Amino acid sequence: MLYPEPIQGLVNELAKLPGVGPKTAQRLAFHLLNRPEGEAEALADAIVKARRRIRYCSVCYNFTDTDPCTICRNPGRDPGLIMVVEQPKDVVAMEKTREFRGRYHVLHGTISPMEGIGPDDLKIRELMDRLQTGTVRELVLATGSSLEGEATALYLARLFKPLGVKVTRIARGIPMGGDLDYTDEATLLKAFEGRQEL
Structure with a gap:
């Protein structure tokens, strides 16, 4: 020693x-x-x-010291718009933009067969329960752009679209100030696919 x-x-x-x-x-x-x-x-x-x-919010599964958390209790937040994120730190990142006025659902991971993590290991069943209330009109999938994040988003879209809920995915692409010649092919492809009319 x-x-x-x-x-x-x-x-x-x-x-x-x-x-x-x-x-x-x-x-x-x-x-x-x-x-x-x-x-x-x-x-x-x-x-x-x-x-x-610190514990999980009984509604969104974000970290909190009060239950439900301050976001879920806030009457100014739109309960019909839910952003699905991987981890509590993703809620913090989104809140820093001060633009999203809906509520969140934290999965606590992504589907990763290589690591033995399947849908039952995430907070997907709890999200399904939230959708059963009939108040949710749109799910915004904000999982990462990793293989696992993409697979999780695809799984959720296929699971929830038949329920009549609008399912959207956050845009991905070239970061502000980024140069095309330093951007990988997958990011360029996603940026091209997500192009918008000016």
């Missing part, structure tokens, strides 16, 4: 975080050890408090 057990334990736990490899975990551990004890305690307290108080 290179470090005393408490340091090695901290490095091991930090290395479990997404995007954190052994060297970054080591750097973070030493940074935390060099900070005042109060800062380390505040970080630990924030982690424990978030873990204990």
